[in-house]
Amino acid sequence: MMFEEEINQIVRNLKPSGIRKFFDIAATRKGVVSLGVGEPDFITPWHIREAAIYAIEKGRTFYTGNKGLPALRKGICDYYRRRFGISFDPEENAIVTVGGSEAIDIVLRTLLKPGDEVILPTPAYVAYAAIIEMAEGKVVEVELKEEDRFKLTPEVLEKAVTARTKAIILNFPGNPTGGIMTHDDYAKIVPILKKHHIFAVTDEIYAELTYEGKHSSIAEFDEIRDQTIVINGFSKAYSMTGYRVGYILAHKDLISMILKIHQYTIMCATTPSQYAAIEAVNNGDNDIAEMALSFKQRRNYIVKELNRIGLKTHMPEGAFYVFPSIKVTGLSSEEFCEKLLDEENLALVPGNAFGQAGEGYVRISYAYSLDEIKIAISRLESFLKNHG
Ligand SMILES: Cc1ncc(COP(=O)(O)O)c(C=O)c1O
Known part of the structure; x- marks a missing residue:
């Protein structure tokens, strides 16, 4: 690397985010379903978008x-x-x-x-x-x-x-x-x-x-x-x-x-x-309530399905992530995610991206449509048949 000696050592030694690394690979492949990103899938409620547009219109x-x-x-x-x-x-x-x-x-x-x-x-x-x-x-x-x-x-x-x-x-x-x-x-x-x-x-x-x-x-x-x-x-x-x-x-x-x-x-x-x-x-209190209700329904669905297919999954009480244990597969969390991407075109985040305590787990974001979640579950189920 150029400038190795010149730049700030702390920055030089920082590890790139384990999430980004994975999704850069996923982005180059066709047909990948990703439940990796922690971003709500709703379009910002219209009255909020309108307020931004109005501010621009008025020259604010x-x-x-x-x-x-x-x-x-x-x-x-x-x-x-x-x-x-x-x-x-x-x-x-x-x-x-x-x-x-x-x-x-x-x-x-x-x-x-x-x-x-x-x-x-x-x-x-x-x-x-x-x-x-x-x-x-x-x-x-x-x-x-x-x-x-x-x-x-x-x-x-x-x-x-x-x-x-x-x-x-x-x-x-x-x-x-x-x-x-x-x-x-x-x-x-x-x-x-x-x-x-x-x-x-x-x-x-x-x-x-x-x-x-x-x-x-x-x-x-x-x-x-x-x-x-x-x-x-x-x-x-x-x-x-x-x-x-x-x-x-x-x-x-x-x-x-x-x-x-x-x-x-x-x-x-x-x-x-x-x-x-x-x-x-x-x-926006009503928007919050509507979106939270939809996330709760997806949470209930995905936790039930993950447990059914054999990944022990704790019922999360908040946010929009589930953190199933993948220990039954005997794979490390990175191996699990790499093979899953290779074999089933499904991108999840290895638990160790969140610190050593996350080893043995993967993170799945359920801020995705129910259709995508269903495809992800069927791909996971097929993966577990070979690695369960
Ligand atoms: C725990 C936590 N804090 C902060 C952020 C940053 O959010 P933002 O900068 O969009 O407000 C995120 C985004 O994923 C997050 O998960």
């Missing part, structure tokens, strides 16, 4: 203030109060970002000093470890286990804490496992976070895809409220991935520091997208 295409449009920040804070019973102040506690992705990046860059440890419950969304490393932090993986329904337990957390622990990433409902945490589950870990003053970075991007009961946030706990940073966005709940709008809710002193990075690197989230997001957050 200039920079906004760095924190984002006041009406959007107000809408977001009203939404958190209305949906989850948690209060934030739009002026002091909120920044609109370019998706949850930017939010994760600038939060971690603000918090971390070189060598600070971040506890990362895995299997985890692929971006966290890379971003922690780019911020010169140290990733400390802890394993979420299927027998705990992929929840974080106080025992697992306590063992990972050291004097250098700065933060923990919480992602419930989680990608790739679909695990959730209830208020009672959080109540068991909150005293540990409080005692060691560990920042809780809670990525709630799948909050609206909680199928049993209501989403619970660690921000409900006043005793650690000052050290809790909420990340959320519009991509998943409203099917707005390409609009690139997310947000951060946190203590005002953290917000003012995080804003410095946002200000210099991003300026502001895309203006017409912010107008679309105002419409979504104020008038």
Whole structure:
């Protein structure tokens, strides 16, 4: 590779995403069915698209203030109060970002000093470890286990804490496992976070895809409220991935520091997208409910079918992924996915792309039509006849 010695060593050593690697191969082949990508298949609801079009039509295409449009920040804070019973102040506690992705990046860059440890419950969304490393932090993986329904337990957390622990990433409902945490589950870990003053970075991007009961946030706990940073966005709940709008809710002193990075690197989230997001957050509760119902039906179908064909699959309580065990095949998760693609033209994501704890599993996204899901099941069934 050219420039090997010259470029930043951290970037040089970063592994490319295990998801992308796989889909680059799949994209070159004909007839491939992919249940790999975590992106809702619904077209963004019309009233939201219309708001974006209207903003462009009216020439609302200039920079906004760095924190984002006041009406959007107000809408977001009203939404958190209305949906989850948690209060934030739009002026002091909120920044609109370019998706949850930017939010994760600038939060971690603000918090971390070189060598600070971040506890990362895995299997985890692929971006966290890379971003922690780019911020010169140290990733400390802890394993979420299927027998705990992929929840974080106080025992697992306590063992990972050291004097250098700065933060923990919480992602419930989680990608790739679909695990959730209830208020009672959080109540068991909150005293540990409080005692060691560990920042809780809670990525709630799948909050609206909680199928049993209501989403619970660690921000409900006043005793650690000052050290809790909420990340959320519009991509998943409203099917707005390409609009690139997310947000951060946190203590005002953290917000003012995080804003410095946002200000210099991003300026502001895309203006017409912010107008679309105002419409979504104020008038989109019914859309969320409709899409979530459809995902729940697909979840029930796919879990039943996977178990029927012989892949033991935990019933995920949130998000739009299932995480079946492939241990019966004796294949590693990468071997499984490579052979499946070769032999059956079906692309899934190997569990080890989400950390070592994901070995022995594959991730299947059910944010696809029922027709595609049915084809995928029949291809998997045929694959298991040869590898079961
Ligand atoms: C857990 C999690 N967080 C954040 C993101 C990023 O979403 P976006 O940047 O589109 O808001 C994703 C996308 O897949 C995700 O799965």
